[in-house]
Amino acid sequence: xxxxxxxxxxxxxxxHGLQAKKALGQNFLLxxxxxxxxxxxxxxxxxxxxxEVGPGxxxxxxxxxxxxxxxxxAIERDERCLAAxxxxxxxxxGRLDVISGDALKTDFSALADGPVKIVANLPYNIGTELLxxxxxxxxxxxxxxxxxxxxxxxxxERIVAKAGSDAYGRLGVLAGWRTEAxxxxxxxxxxxxxxxxxxxxxxxxxxxxxxLAADVRKLGRVTEAAFGQRRKMLRQSVKxxxxxxxxxxxxxxxxxxxxxxxxxxxxxxxxxIP
Numbered sequence: 001x002x003x004x005x006x007x008x009x010x011x012x013x014x015x016h017g018l019q020a021k022k023a024l025g026q027n028f029l030l031x032x033x034x035x036x037x038x039x040x041x042x043x044x045x046x047x048x049x050x051x052e053v054g055p056g057x058x059x060x061x062x063x064x065x066x067x068x069x070x071x072x073x074a075i076e077r078d079e080r081c082l083a084a085x086x087x088x089x090x091x092x093x094g095r096l097d098v099i100s101g102d103a104l105k106t107d108f109s110a111l112a113d114g115p116v117k118i119v120a121n122l123p124y125n126i127g128t129e130l131l132x133x134x135x136x137x138x139x140x141x142x143x144x145x146x147x148x149x150x151x152x153x154x155x156x157e158r159i160v161a162k163a164g165s166d167a168y169g170r171l172g173v174l175a176g177w178r179t180e181a182x183x184x185x186x187x188x189x190x191x192x193x194x195x196x197x198x199x200x201x202x203x204x205x206x207x208x209x210x211x212l213a214a215d216v217r218k219l220g221r222v223t224e225a226a227f228g229q230r231r232k233m234l235r236q237s238v239k240x241x242x243x244x245x246x247x248x249x250x251x252x253x254x255x256x257x258x259x260x261x262x263x264x265x266x267x268x269x270x271x272x273i274p
Contacts, residue, residue: 045068
């Protein structure tokens with residue numbers, strides 16, 4: 001038995017035939033010390049509803065409950081995992097709700113009940129898409145207090161990147177605009193089953209109360225255009241949005257490239273788009 005009184009995860013996976021599926025972007029984290037570390041990175045969970053995406057056999061789910069989460073809502077599209085999650089639910093009566101479905105089709109704000117934290121070892125194939133959705137709702141501050149998410153190290157570096165760095169792009173602008181984001185720690189590939197080809201990192205994001213005022217759709221358009229042709233000068237890459245005239249209105253040199261612009265300058269551009 002593990003510290004939480006439930007069977008070891010390897011035994012659960014074997015008993016339920018839960019070999020990870022590449023098509024679902026699955027890499028299971030079996031080390032309960034590491035899942036506990038992810039749960040702790042989310043801060044105090046008592047009194048919080050924690051939303052988890054892609055729990056798989058439930059390693060992180062168990063850590064969240066063991067760490068005192070008031071309630072965990074786990075969204076899992078792989079029906080093979082539901083029986084293993086039901087065992088965890090029985091062990092923690094009334095504290096785990098499992099939703100069988102696709103996270104990309106889920107209205108997360110409708111799951112909110114009291115303070116909400118999102119904590120997940122995200123499936124690799126939908127992680128960035130989900131993060132962008134959580135960063136770009138019309139209404140802000142959002143329904144969640146924080147995001148504690150696992151990504152490939154390369155994606156994590158893009159989320160926390162600052163202007164001028166090679167990793168700086170659309171993700172860095174949107175995350176930096178609306179949240180304070182930092183890499184909490186790295187997770188070696190050997191910790192997963194099967195081991196992915198790269199190191200992973202846990203990123204912790206806390207929403208800013210009052211980010212710089214900008215229309216989220218226009219900021220999305222200007223970052224997409226600018227970084228879509230990142231090797232070109234801005235006068236070329238943002239041509240479809242107003243080109244040199246737009247840049248001159250904002251006092252931005254049209255010969256600069258996207259990765260040199262600060263978040264404030266991107267916001268200025270977004271606000272100047274007609």
